[in-house]
Amino acid sequence: MISLPPSERDLHAYVDHQLLESDRRAMETWLAGHPEVAAQVHAWQRDAQLLRASLSGALQTPANPQLDPALIRQRIRHRSRRHLATAAVLMISVSLGGLGGWHAREATHPPTLPMTDAMQAYRLFAQDGIMPADYKAQDSGTMQAWLDRYFNQAHRLPDLSQAGFRPVSGRLLTTEQGAAAMVLYEDPQGQRISFYIRPPGPGNGFLPHGSRSADGLQAEYWSGGGYNYAMVSPVGQPGTPLLKF
Numbered sequence: 001m002i003s004l005p006p007s008e009r010d011l012h013a014y015v016d017h018q019l020l021e022s023d024r025r026a027m028e029t030w031l032a033g034h035p036e037v038a039a040q041v042h043a044w045q046r047d048a049q050l051l052r053a054s055l056s057g058a059l060q061t062p063a064n065p066q067l068d069p070a071l072i073r074q075r076i077r078h079r080s081r082r083h084l085a086t087a088a089v090l091m092i093s094v095s096l097g098g099l100g101g102w103h104a105r106e107a108t109h110p111p112t113l114p115m116t117d118a119m120q121a122y123r124l125f126a127q128d129g130i131m132p133a134d135y136k137a138q139d140s141g142t143m144q145a146w147l148d149r150y151f152n153q154a155h156r157l158p159d160l161s162q163a164g165f166r167p168v169s170g171r172l173l174t175t176e177q178g179a180a181a182m183v184l185y186e187d188p189q190g191q192r193i194s195f196y197i198r199p200p201g202p203g204n205g206f207l208p209h210g211s212r213s214a215d216g217l218q219a220e221y222w223s224g225g226g227y228n229y230a231m232v233s234p235v236g237q238p239g240t241p242l243l244k245f
Contacts, residue, residue, distance in 0.1 A: 004030050011037070015044045113214070114207055115221045117175050118196035118230035121182045122217060125171055126192045126232075133169035133184070143167040143183060150181060151197055153225045158195060160185055163241035165193055177201030177228075191237055196230040 002010040002023045013019050014027045031038040125133075137143035144157050147170065157167060165185040173180040180198035200206050206223040213219070213235050221230040233240045 115230040119217050122194045122232040134172050135170040137167050193233040
């Protein structure tokens with residue numbers, strides 16, 4: 001005897017004509033008052049009829065439990081649920097992967113520290129000397145004139161003559177922020193200090209007065225006249241002047 005509201009097993013038994021006559025009448029009465037469930041049951045009945053028609057040529061063979069319509073419908077539902085679960089797992093995996101990828105990117109691309117390019121230029125040209133100078137100065141006045149050709153209204157070159165340093169060469173560079181230049185100072189002992197200038201870039205990244213050190217180099221940096229500047233020298237280099245801007 002079925003219970004009302006009917007269970008899924010009772011509904012399948014009704015579709016497969018396995019209910020007692022009294023239970024069948026009770027089921028039909030209940031379905032008449034529940035059109036949504038009745039529509040689902042009618043769809044199952046159509047599926048069962050199509051399945052029986054397609055297997056009509058094999059009706060004389062022994063019954064195959066795997067072809068029971070109720071079992072087939074259950075397998076289809078279970079398969080659909082597995083597909084939904086798989087899709088949900090994939091969505092979570094993609095989301096976690098994207099989040100992890102973003103954090104990995106942040107770890108491998110840390111924020112650029114102030115005037116890192118000035119320190120890189122010093123390493124390349126003052127320490128390694130891998131490229132010839134674009135300009136060799138005869139005195140501080142000629143070096144200032146050379147720099148003024150490329151940077152209008154820039155700060156004057158620092159005068160380090162009291163500490164024995166004089167500008168000896170200049171190099172033009174290209175950076176993400178725009179054209180840059182490095183002026184190299186030397187003293188009689190061959191110690192070197194560089195003056196670096198470039199624009200602040202599209203974001204107008206002007207700098208406060210500050211200093212930092214990295215990998216044996218010290219950088220003093222500041223902004224003014226529409227440009228960013230840095231003086232770079234080895235950390236603890238004897239005779240390096242105390243720079244104030």
